[in-house]
Amino acid sequence: MQSEAEARECFSAMTAQNQCVWAFARTKGVCAKSLYRWRTLLNISTPSARRWLQTEQRAADAPAWVELVAAAQPPPPTAPKPTPARYEVVIGTVVIRVGDDFHDDTLARLLRVAAAC
Numbered sequence: 001m002q003s004e005a006e007a008r009e010c011f012s013a014m015t016a017q018n019q020c021v022w023a024f025a026r027t028k029g030v031c032a033k034s035l036y037r038w039r040t041l042l043n044i045s046t047p048s049a050r051r052w053l054q055t056e057q058r059a060a061d062a063p064a065w066v067e068l069v070a071a072a073q074p075p076p077p078t079a080p081k082p083t084p085a086r087y088e089v090v091i092g093t094v095v096i097r098v099g100d101d102f103h104d105d106t107l108a109r110l111l112r113v114a115a116a117c
Contacts, residue, residue: 007038091115 014024014035021039025032038044089096094114098107 004038004042007035007042008044010035011039011042011044089114092117 010024010028010030013028014021017024019027021035022032024030025035084100086100087098087102089098089111091111091114094117096107096110096114098110
């Protein structure tokens with residue numbers, strides 16, 4: 001490519017065909033480096049350059065630093081509730097089972113009944 005007019009003609013064709021510089025240069029037998037240099041000199045935006053700039057812009061808009069915050073920790077497991085104590089009184093063939101919440105007078109009546117058997 002020898003002239004600005006020739007370069008502009010190439011870029012018009014490239015834009016019309018929606019091709020990148022490399023693909024256009026390969027199909028037309030033109031030096032891609034020459035096209036890149038003309039693009040810079042003429043400040044021309046090609047489809048591939050626009051895509052690249054959009055990608056660069058998205059990358060620039062992305063946060064450079066992202067703070068990672070640990071998820072809320074589940075509460076520590078609670079200790080299992082203790083199993084209430086159970087008591088067993090065996091009198092002969094009679095078995096009396098009571099829990100921790102027994103009443104003394106109730107147990108006394110049960111023992112009298114069991115002793116009478």
